[in-house]
Amino acid sequence: MAHATPAASITKEGTLEADGVRLRYAEAGSGEPLVVFGSGDGELFDPLLIKLAGHTRVIALEKNTGGAAVDNLAAKVSRGLVRLGVERHSVMGIAGGAAIALAQAIAAPARIDKLILLSPEWRQSAEPAIDLAQVKAPTLVIAGTEDNSGSVEAGRLCRERIHSCHLLLVYDAGHAVARDRLEACARAIADFLEQGEMFAVSRESQMIRP
Amino acid sequence: MIAGFFNTVAYAGPWTASAWPMPPALCDREAGSRTMSQAIDQAVLADELGFDWISVSEHHYSPRILTPSPMIFAGAITQAVKRAKIAILGPLLPLSNPVRVAEELAMLDVMSHGRLVVLFLRGTPNEVLVYRANPDETREVTQEGVELILRAWTEPQPFGWEGRYFNYRTVSVWPRTLQEPHPHVFSSGNTPDSVPFAARKRLGLALSFMPMAAIKQRIELYREECAKAGWEPTANDVVYRFFGHVAESDEEARRNVGDKKVDLMRIFAMNEALLKRLMGDRGDLHMMERPFLFGGPAAVVDQIGALREAGVGNLDMAFTWPGISYEQQIRSMECFASRVIPQIRAL
Numbered sequence: 001m002a003h004a005t006p007a008a009s010i011t012k013e014g015t016l017e018a019d020g021v022r023l024r025y026a027e028a029g030s031g032e033p034l035v036v037f038g039s040g041d042g043e044l045f046d047p048l049l050i051k052l053a054g055h056t057r058v059i060a061l062e063k064n065t066g067g068a069a070v071d072n073l074a075a076k077v078s079r080g081l082v083r084l085g086v087e088r089h090s091v092m093g094i095a096g097g098a099a100i101a102l103a104q105a106i107a108a109p110a111r112i113d114k115l116i117l118l119s120p121e122w123r124q125s126a127e128p129a130i131d132l133a134q135v136k137a138p139t140l141v142i143a144g145t146e147d148n149s150g151s152v153e154a155g156r157l158c159r160e161r162i163h164s165c166h167l168l169l170v171y172d173a174g175h176a177v178a179r180d181r182l183e184a185c186a187r188a189i190a191d192f193l194e195q196g197e198m199f200a201v202s203r204e205s206q207m208i209r210p
Numbered sequence: 211m212i213a214g215f216f217n218t219v220a221y222a223g224p225w226t227a228s229a230w231p232m233p234p235a236l237c238d239r240e241a242g243s244r245t246m247s248q249a250i251d252q253a254v255l256a257d258e259l260g261f262d263w264i265s266v267s268e269h270h271y272s273p274r275i276l277t278p279s280p281m282i283f284a285g286a287i288t289q290a291v292k293r294a295k296i297a298i299l300g301p302l303l304p305l306s307n308p309v310r311v312a313e314e315l316a317m318l319d320v321m322s323h324g325r326l327v328v329l330f331l332r333g334t335p336n337e338v339l340v341y342r343a344n345p346d347e348t349r350e351v352t353q354e355g356v357e358l359i360l361r362a363w364t365e366p367q368p369f370g371w372e373g374r375y376f377n378y379r380t381v382s383v384w385p386r387t388l389q390e391p392h393p394h395v396f397s398s399g400n401t402p403d404s405v406p407f408a409a410r411k412r413l414g415l416a417l418s419f420m421p422m423a424a425i426k427q428r429i430e431l432y433r434e435e436c437a438k439a440g441w442e443p444t445a446n447d448v449v450y451r452f453f454g455h456v457a458e459s460d461e462e463a464r465r466n467v468g469d470k471k472v473d474l475m476r477i478f479a480m481n482e483a484l485l486k487r488l489m490g491d492r493g494d495l496h497m498m499e500r501p502f503l504f505g506g507p508a509a510v511v512d513q514i515g516a517l518r519e520a521g522v523g524n525l526d527m528a529f530t531w532p533g534i535s536y537e538q539q540i541r542s543m544e545c546f547a548s549r550v551i552p553q554i555r556a557l
Contacts, residue, residue: 142372145357159367169361171354171373184372200370200379 445523
């Protein structure tokens, strides 16, 4: 991944509709699609997604589910995405969006390339409980070292139960991990999207001078 | 009051030059080897005399302290020292891979059956030259390193670290430390700017080679910062490292020490412009006219009382001083152990 990436701008906005669910979406960038369930219900694109759109095609969906259960919603979103021409994709859930991203990875494993959870917020005690062992996609969980909201604990649980999961702690960052360490988050996510599990292998030469 | 013995592992051969780095040609190979055997004997003696911990430090390229790798020396004394704790005060994080440090310290805690005490440091100003670290970043590098090590000791699952100065994608330290959650960790308060970090992270405070007024000022600041962070430290959270010389009487101590002084600037003697560049925010390196603790047992007990009053609960005492022979060090240690330790226990 290059250090400097061009700022991407939103190329398309609309509403994703499927089986009675209507979700606002916006997209930017080109390449393998990354579907993002954001943390808020306001602006769909934040500086992190704008950066990631410099590497890949980012489709940001609003989190507001209108009260639908996350597992039902996941299947409907998948059908809606097909209408946008998106069959196989990676999915990222930010904070409260983590539960939907997880549900989507479990509901449609064949369609999910990689799963990324950023500062995940969900309660394992929630009904129905999420069975993390059913996640088949290579997974990256990112949490800030100063995050006391439970994201690190959620990350440990994912690392323990998902068959291929990396837990990445971002130093000196709180729950708004990408606001606190934007470059660090963008770099790690772009690396993971590009290399999957191989992102743990260094590609930087240790040679100083040939 | 905890009485720690600072084992400097000073070169046993003769040396008079004051330069840094000291040319290796001046190190007699046999004397280097003898230094290690003697220092291990001295650690065993300190244990038998009743000192509460034996400490080692990391310094480089100098006859003053022959433990560039304190872990190796500590590994040896874990097997020779039966009772006292082993204090590594401490690894220099800007010169290290913190994950490796976490692994080695965990080994030492296990090898010593849970007797490890640790202080992480950024090194004396000259030491950035050793592995070519950036002098402007040593505090930030050290603080990130400390947090990474604490994580490496406590995270139950493998993790990656996306730091500012360190980047790892796979960290999963074995063995775990025997002490739970980890050994007692101190952090330097030698510059006031470092104190809030120790307080925020609920670490102990380590001070060294500073006058009493500065000790009091730092401890006050530490208490204020701890209160802000929602906790109250005790004297057990503060360690002070210093030179000391104890004899049977004040007169004998004066005679032994004579007019020999320690000039910290001479320890780092090098090109003046270079040293000025490296000093940065480190403040003044002062001349020490005499050991911090000095005199007969009664005088020394009073001085320790003043330290305790200031909030120091752990002494880390080096018995070395220019002109003091190894035999005189041993006598001073014996005098301290028999005449001073019993009187400061209850402080």
